[in-house]
Amino acid sequence: MSTDATPEQKPYQDLTxxxxxxxxxxxxxxxxxxxxxxxxxxxxxxxxxLARLGDVxxxxxxxxxxxxxSAGQIELVARNEGPDPxxxxxxxxxxxxxxxxxxxxxxxxxxxxxIKVTYDWVEGDPYEIALITSAGxxxxxxxxxxARSPEKEPSFFALMAxxxxxxxxxxxxxxxxxxxxxxxxxxxxxxxxxxxxxxxxAFLGFDATIEGWELASQTGAFGGPLVVLLxxxxxxxxxxxxxxxxxxxxxxxxxxxxxxxxxxxxxxIAAGIGMHNLGxxxxxxxxxxxxxxxxxxxLIVGFAIHNTTEGLAxxxxxxxxxxxxxxxxxxxxxxxxxxxxxxxxGATVYQPTLAGFLLGFGAGAVGQVAIKILPMLRDKAGRxxxxxxAAGMIAGIAVMYLTGLLVRA
Amino acid sequence: MYGWSSxxxxxxxxxLSGAAAAAAVPALSALALTAGALPEHGGxxxxxxxxxxxxxxxxxxxxxAPHADQRHAGHAGFQGGSxxxxxxxxxxxxxxxxxxxxxxxxxxxxxxxxxxxxxxIDKDFEVAPxxxxxxxxxxxxxxxxxxxxxxxxxxxxxFSNAGxxxxxxxxxxxxxxxxxxxxxxxxGSILPGQTFTYEFDAIPFxxxxxxxxxxxxxxxxxxxxxxxxxxxxxxxxPPADDMxxxxxxxxxxxxxxxxFYSVNGLPFHFMDFPVQVTQHELVRIHLINxxxxxxxxxxxxxxxxxxYYPTGTMLTPSEFTDTISQVQGQRGIVELRFPxxxxxxxxxxxxxxxxxxWMGFFEVRPA
Numbered sequence: 001m002s003t004d005a006t007p008e009q010k011p012y013q014d015l016t017x018x019x020x021x022x023x024x025x026x027x028x029x030x031x032x033x034x035x036x037x038x039x040x041x042x043x044x045x046x047x048x049x050l051a052r053l054g055d056v057x058x059x060x061x062x063x064x065x066x067x068x069x070s071a072g073q074i075e076l077v078a079r080n081e082g083p084d085p086x087x088x089x090x091x092x093x094x095x096x097x098x099x100x101x102x103x104x105x106x107x108x109x110x111x112x113x114x115i116k117v118t119y120d121w122v123e124g125d126p127y128e129i130a131l132i133t134s135a136g137x138x139x140x141x142x143x144x145x146x147a148r149s150p151e152k153e154p155s156f157f158a159l160m161a162x163x164x165x166x167x168x169x170x171x172x173x174x175x176x177x178x179x180x181x182x183x184x185x186x187x188x189x190x191x192x193x194x195x196x197x198x199x200x201x202a203f204l205g206f207d208a209t210i211e212g213w214e215l216a217s218q219t220g221a222f223g224g225p226l227v228v229l230l231x232x233x234x235x236x237x238x239x240x241x242x243x244x245x246x247x248x249x250x251x252x253x254x255x256x257x258x259x260x261x262x263x264x265x266x267x268x269i270a271a272g273i274g275m276h277n278l279g280x281x282x283x284x285x286x287x288x289x290x291x292x293x294x295x296x297x298x299l300i301v302g303f304a305i306h307n308t309t310e311g312l313a314x315x316x317x318x319x320x321x322x323x324x325x326x327x328x329x330x331x332x333x334x335x336x337x338x339x340x341x342x343x344x345x346g347a348t349v350y351q352p353t354l355a356g357f358l359l360g361f362g363a364g365a366v367g368q369v370a371i372k373i374l375p376m377l378r379d380k381a382g383r384x385x386x387x388x389x390a391a392g393m394i395a396g397i398a399v400m401y402l403t404g405l406l407v408r409a
Numbered sequence: 410m411y412g413w414s415s416x417x418x419x420x421x422x423x424x425l426s427g428a429a430a431a432a433a434v435p436a437l438s439a440l441a442l443t444a445g446a447l448p449e450h451g452g453x454x455x456x457x458x459x460x461x462x463x464x465x466x467x468x469x470x471x472x473x474a475p476h477a478d479q480r481h482a483g484h485a486g487f488q489g490g491s492x493x494x495x496x497x498x499x500x501x502x503x504x505x506x507x508x509x510x511x512x513x514x515x516x517x518x519x520x521x522x523x524x525x526x527x528x529x530i531d532k533d534f535e536v537a538p539x540x541x542x543x544x545x546x547x548x549x550x551x552x553x554x555x556x557x558x559x560x561x562x563x564x565x566x567x568f569s570n571a572g573x574x575x576x577x578x579x580x581x582x583x584x585x586x587x588x589x590x591x592x593x594x595x596x597g598s599i600l601p602g603q604t605f606t607y608e609f610d611a612i613p614f615x616x617x618x619x620x621x622x623x624x625x626x627x628x629x630x631x632x633x634x635x636x637x638x639x640x641x642x643x644x645x646x647p648p649a650d651d652m653x654x655x656x657x658x659x660x661x662x663x664x665x666x667x668x669f670y671s672v673n674g675l676p677f678h679f680m681d682f683p684v685q686v687t688q689h690e691l692v693r694i695h696l697i698n699x700x701x702x703x704x705x706x707x708x709x710x711x712x713x714x715x716x717y718y719p720t721g722t723m724l725t726p727s728e729f730t731d732t733i734s735q736v737q738g739q740r741g742i743v744e745l746r747f748p749x750x751x752x753x754x755x756x757x758x759x760x761x762x763x764x765x766x767w768m769g770f771f772e773v774r775p776a
Binding site: 087089090092095096097098099100130132133134135136137138 | 659
């Protein structure tokens with residue numbers, strides 16, 4: 001409500017009995033302040049139910065976020081995902097009490113401790129580590145086959161960046177080499193290719209959501225799998241907002257145009273795929289950093305083929321017109337380069353919940369892009385699902401599924 | 410970092426990088442020992458963790474341990490050593506030779522009457538550094554008092570239950586049904602706050618035990634309600650350095666195994682405080698196995714052999730050996746003399762139990 005509004009114009013008045021107006025910010029905050037006061041009074045009065053109930057034994061819920069092995073040492077990151085503080089009192093490696101240090105003697109809820117265990121592990125042997133708490137509880141960690149985790153040296157980070165280039169930048173840019181082919185294709189074929197893109201993006205969206213879900217389920221400290229949905233919704237709404245904002249600016253300049261322009265759509269696709277590749281890079285980097293991913297040629301090839309199709313997705317919308325917003329190579333970078341950031345981030349600050357969130361964020365981004373492309377699939381009669389577009393979508397899903405099998409190696 | 414100086418020792422990392430191949434523990438300890446860098450009690454824990462990093466020590470600080478500098482190179486153990494007895498609430502060394510002969514009087518018929526007061530008490534024990542075990546105990550100790558009587562004595566055990574759960578005392582021996590400490594028979598379960606006097610005669614002679622027989626049985630025993638019950642033969646036994654060793658375990662997480670194993674209640678205690686004996690002197694160990702959750706326990710001695718008297722009910726040994734096994738409730742007498750002075754290990758020959766706490770040393774003083 002504006003300050004110059006006269007009382008006659010307003011049907012409701014925020015008036016005290018004395019007739020004095022209260023400031024709007026106060027009316028907004030008042031319920032919050034009031035509830036804080038009520039809660040304060042209740043706890044001062046020690047109202048039943050507010051204090052800790054009698055002799056409830058502490059709940060010890062600890063999730064292991066990462067396990068790293070170096071010469072004579074096993075390093076674990078343990079996060080308290082329960083409501084009570086937890087202390088790790090002893091560390092038992094396959095029925096042997098091992099010497100250890102930890103960054104926190106008491107892990108408060110949501111906090112994590114880094115436990116460095118001195119133990120002469122043997123390459124290839126399985127181990128079961130039991131973290132014994134002060135209350136005698138056991139948190140078990142299984143190592144299927146001991147192997148040295150990659151050292152985090154400059155060369156390691158260089159390798160991670162290179163990995164991002166391999167799986168992100170190169171395939172996407174290679175995929176864009178399909179441009180001449182697309183340019184010479186008829187409108188119907190381009191719609192089929194757009195259908196292919198939609199199928200591809202839809203698959204990526206579901207794939208990333210499921211992967212993020214699995215990762216985030218490892219620890220419930222920050223809400224578990226819920227953060228994946230949070231990421232999906234956040235990315236979708238942010239991109240929609242960005243799109244609407246861009247559209248609003250354009251409309252004032254050019255006039256009413258309700259569909260997203262091909263160039264802007266290409267940028268949106270590139271950004272969406274970029275966010276997806278960020279999550280993908282994160283998953284690769286973290287898996288490699290904790291040693292659960294062997295770096296093989298098959299894996300690189302798999303990711304490369306998998307991501308090459310993403311290049312095709314970017315160029316399909318503007319195949320028949322020159323891009324206005326960004327040159328193709330820049331679009332390729334926008335889509336591919338985040339994989340580098342993801343690899344580096346995943347290898348440095350791996351945290352399952354964060355990884356799950358970012359994977360969800362990527363999923364939301366590609367989902368938004370897929371929905372944006374849909375109107376472009378319409379033929380002159382306005383039909384969305386023609387045999388060609390439907391076949392394109394199926395082909396997109398099939399290609400993603402089949403190339404995805406390569407990276408499970 | 411802990412009581413001992415890390416600068417005196419080659420750090421584990423240095424040793425490892427020196428011997429590039431993964432150095433096995435024996436190799437490591439041999440290397441360290443030949444270097445002469447270790448004090449006699451060097452390295453109880455496996456090794457010094459990476460030093461120089463400002464890391465918080467595990468709770469509680471091993472500095473609290475008065476014997477933190479007593480470490481044993483190449484042996485399993487807790488970082489910083491076993492829990493000091495006064496902090497743990499258990500002193501295995503004191504339990505070793507603590508025979509409770511009861512309040513002695515003479516009955517009108519001339520027999521000896523022995524009376525004891527046993528109280529079931531819920532009590533927390535620190536069984537490993539930083540690990541609290543909410544125990545159930547007789548007289549506030551695990552194992553409970555070692556009751557000693559002579560064959561044929563009249564015995565009265567006044568039991569009161571100060572714990573939060575019903576308990577009994579079930580004695581191994583020969584006695585009337587209502588004195589068996591079995592729920593539903595005689596006084597049966599003794600409820601919290603109630604008392605009962607078990608009354609029977611000390612027969613047969615041997616090394617026996619007592620424990621709670623309330624159901625569920627496994628936790629009622631394994632939480633600490635057990636102790637030695639020694640009946641000396643009428644004619645006595647040859648004079649010896651008599652001691653009691655009760656082999657037990659602690660299941661701290663409620664699973665189907667034990668996290669910690671010990672003799673006389675405190676894991677690794679006898680690594681830090683060796684059992685003191687004298688060269689050539691006869692040593693008699695009343696060995697009792699009360700371990701729950703694991704099927705078999707064992708006893709092995711280094712550099713020596715012993716005579717074994719199963720259940721101690723006969724005066725001639727059945728075996729001359731260095732290793733025996735016992736199932737739950739099984740017990741016997743180990744008799745030996747140490748011909749050489751020095752330190753000799755004894756431990757469960759099930760190495761899992763040994764490295765989870767059931768190991769120790771005899772320290773033989775020259776005669």
